[in-house]
Amino acid sequence: MDEPLNLVLFSGTDDKLQAAAVLTAGAAALGRPVHLFLQYWALDAFRADRIGRDHGLAPEAGPAGRKAVEVLAAAGQAPWAETLRQAKELGGVDVEACSLSMDLLRLEQTDLDPLVDGVEGVTAFYLSAGDGQIVFI
């Protein structure tokens, strides 16, 4: 498990981002390098002015799912951005924005939360992924 775990984040709803943050934190806690590649609506959720907002849930969550998420948040569950921040403090977590999605959303790196370390294209993504696993979320 020395190869990095490469998570391509596409979805920008809070439930999928929370799932991604937990997978990141768990891998980081085991000393495994994690490389996040932010695309589309996931990238949009990392905008500095929006990262703390409600980004909705997958449509299938329904009212009962929404309620469950709210109850857990009220009980003090860390939001996904906070879970990621803690994972980064453990070290070995690199967060990169996809350059094509930056163009799509007309963003500059200064528009993004400091959790994001840089911007890279898909070729750079593959080169740093090496033989490590790729997971699309």
Place this chain on the structure above:
Amino acid sequence: MDEPLNLVLFSGTDDKLQAAAVLTAGAAALGRPVHLFLQYWALDAFRADRIGRDHGLAPEAGPAGRKAVEVLAAAGQAPWAETLRQAKELGGVDVEACSLSMDLLRLEQTDLDPLVDGVEGVTAFYLSAGDGQIVFI
């Protein structure tokens, strides 16, 4: 292909669960160990009192997709839970509920269908996944 195939099931719609069940059954038929990790809305679909219900389809299915799924079901296609049950009979299929999602949905293992073998945290998930592939569905 001796390493387990590790499927993280997040989505709880019947089309994605059917896709996951077919990938599981295919791998099991080839003698490859499969490890399912149930999160969020996928876990919700494994509740003993709901597993046989209609869990909807991805929004993009639309009315034509819904019709196609219903026609196939009427023609005798096994529901995903039945496909998984058959895959488990082949051996090598382990189904674990994510402990964080159990908390979110306020579930005990007795609330779940017997297809679920146990409950584990993300660290245990990674340790049993080893160098095997991780697929997020």
Place this chain on the structure above:
Amino acid sequence: MDEPLNLVLFSGTDDKLQAAAVLTAGAAALGRPVHLFLQYWALDAFRADRIGRDHGLAPEAGPAGRKAVEVLAAAGQAPWAETLRQAKELGGVDVEACSLSMDLLRLEQTDLDPLVDGVEGVTAFYLSAGDGQIVFI
């Protein structure tokens, strides 16, 4: 990175198909074989009479996301089918339809765009995937 990259395409919205096409093109440009396995709504999007149509976006895109995608298309961004076509010209890209999804949608191979090379079952998918990574999109 000699093993093929195996992308299981399930979703049929234009944003996810574009993400898949970019991942395919990037891998092909690096000389890595790519194997696409088309299921459900992704397969539906490859119908010869529909591949050029608007297939919608993930629900979370919202009006702002829709607008961003339209602006980029108007500026000349290649649609995903064109990106895939270019990736296939680089060589090493094999596109297969899932036989179960062909049954679901009542399709024959002649109904599909020529981008699709053939039809295969899940066992054939695993055998050609070998030890290569599997990514579900």
